[in-house]
Every structure is written in C-alpha cells, then in structure tokens.
Amino acid sequence: MSEDIRPCKLGKDKIFEFSEIVARDLGYKPGDSLAPIVEKLGGKIHYQSLLEMDSASGSISISDIGNFEINLADHTSESRDRFTICHELGHYFLHYIFHKSNGDEIGSLKAMRYGDSFAEYEANWFAAGFLMPKEEFTSSYVKFAGDLYSLASHFFVSVQAAEVRAKSLNLLN
Numbered sequence: 001m002s003e004d005i006r007p008c009k010l011g012k013d014k015i016f017e018f019s020e021i022v023a024r025d026l027g028y029k030p031g032d033s034l035a036p037i038v039e040k041l042g043g044k045i046h047y048q049s050l051l052e053m054d055s056a057s058g059s060i061s062i063s064d065i066g067n068f069e070i071n072l073a074d075h076t077s078e079s080r081d082r083f084t085i086c087h088e089l090g091h092y093f094l095h096y097i098f099h100k101s102n103g104d105e106i107g108s109l110k111a112m113r114y115g116d117s118f119a120e121y122e123a124n125w126f127a128a129g130f131l132m133p134k135e136e137f138t139s140s141y142v143k144f145a146g147d148l149y150s151l152a153s154h155f156f157v158s159v160q161a162a163e164v165r166a167k168s169l170n171l172l173n
C-alpha cells in the first residue's frame with residue numbers, strides 16, 4: 001500500500017515562497033490555530049492512539065481536492081503536531097494539487113513519513129515557510145536577540161524547528 005510520492009522539484013526557495021503565499025491567502029498569521037485552516041481547506045484532523053498509528057508521527061489521506069484527512073498521534077506535543085499538520089498540507093499542495101493542476105491523473109494519495117524520500121524534505125520546507133515566514137522570522141530574530149525559545153513560542157513551533165529555520169535563513173550557523 002505504500003506508493004511513492006513524486007516530488008514537485010520546485011526547489012527549496014520556491015517552496016518557501018509558495019508556502020508563505022498559501023498561508024497568507026488562507027488568512028494564517030504566525031501562531032494562529034491551524035484547525036480553522038484545515039477546515040477551510042475541506043480537511044479533517046484525526047488523532048490516533050499508538051495502536052492505530054500506521055506511521056511514526058503523521059500521515060495524510062487525500063481523496064480529492066477539498067477532501068482529505070490528516071492523522072496525528074495523540075501522544076505528541078502541540079508544537080510538533082502543528083509542524084506535522086503543515087508538513088501534511090505540504091504533501092497536499094506540492095504532491096497532489098501541483099501534479100493534478102499540471103494535468104496528471106491522480107486518484108487518491110496517501111502519504112506517510114518515509115524518512116528520507118525527497119518529497120519529505122519538500123513537505124518540511126513547506127511547513128517551515130508556512131509557520132515561519134521569512135520577513136517576520138527575520139525581524140523577530142532581531143527583536144528576540146536570537147533567543148530560540150522566544151522565537152519558538154512566538155511562532156508556536158518547537159525550538160528545533162525554529163533553529164532549523166534560523167539556519168535556513170543564514171541567521172545562525
């Protein structure tokens with residue numbers, strides 16, 4: 001049942017840009033709740049116990065545009081869940097809508113975390129850009145004097161996610 005997810009190959013910078021545009025169009029502001037965003041897109045979030053889980057941290061089942069379900073573990077932290085939700089939305093936009101709008105026939109798609117397939121990196125870049133837009137992240141980085149805990153709490157992400165974003169923007173080595 002594991003099918004390969006085809007990367008969009010837009011490149012890291014384009015994906016960061018694209019995810020910021022998507023977030024803005026959806027009316028998302030850093031730190032906002034993601035539940036209304038998923039709902040607005042026609043998606044559902046389902047929390048699974050460890051026994052039900054088919055993947056370490058999350059997955060998405062897409063039936064069609066405007067019809068998908070994101071599965072999350074019920075034992076993970078909210079900041080981690082938020083990144084997972086946006087990662088799965090990355091699959092939705094980059095690996096479903098993108099291919100479909102280019103005329104590819106895609107019925108349904110189920111994405112689970114496979115570790116190091118390229119599509120996973122793309123979904124992570126999407127999540128980082130969505131949750132931590134470049135300009136606001138950079139100005140906040142200055143405002144908080146590079147304090148990763150303050151940044152993480154402002155953007156409601158994990159400290160690790162804030163650190164990775166700071167590095168990708170060359171604010172941190």
Ligand SMILES: [Zn+2]
Pocket residue numbers: 087088091111112113114119120123
């Ligand atoms: Zn994934």
